[in-house]
Amino acid sequence: MDASIERRAAVHAALGEPVRLAIVEDLRTSDRAPTDLATRHGLPGNLLAHHLDVLERVGLIERRVSTGDRRRRYVRLRPEALHVLGRASHLPRGRALFICTHNSARSQLAAALWRDRTGDQADSAGTHPGNRVHPGAITAAKRAGIDISGARPRALQPGDTDVDLVVTVCDRAHEELDVASDWLHWSIPDPVDGARVRAFDTTLVELDERIAAISLGQPDQPLRSR
16 A cells, blocks of 8 residues: 555544544644643643654654753644645734744744735734844845844833734743733744754744744745745
8 A cells, every 4th residue: 555645544543533633723823832732622641642642653743842941842733734734714813923032033034924924014022132133034034035134123012912913933932921822832943043044044934834824724835935
């Protein structure tokens, strides 16, 4: 039997369990800590671990160590899983706010991509803003046809989160803020840590895929292919 058919059958079998399907639907828009998933889906830890093991074996999810508190982990949907799942039924749109620690790369890129992708307003802020937007982020955006050369880091202010959608794109910021239940979290490593050109391009691509998935429901049409 064709290996791709066997894999697809395994994926469909895994998603035939309603709880696992609910977990995957939850992960469409936001990465979640296992404790959050257990609470949201009313599962004891050992049963959640079983469901996550099944989903990981068929290649739908992966677990990442937090880049903030290294004792924590986040569960995320693998990008290729979106092609299996198709269009989401409920997609958040409108004014968006993206938050990271220094507001020097990830959140700046995310806000610029959101405006470009959706035509909606977007802003960004940092919990500990840096002195400038990293040159690597500016040049990566430029390669994608987006200009953020005039952007400046700024601190998160009271009232900033009074928008339609709030997304933390940094584990450290997510873990130090009093996060509301309807916020989303994308566990994306800081490209500044490596400061390599490829790191900023990789970050841009991941942000683009995530934004495309929730705003367009079409992860197969990333900005980089335009």
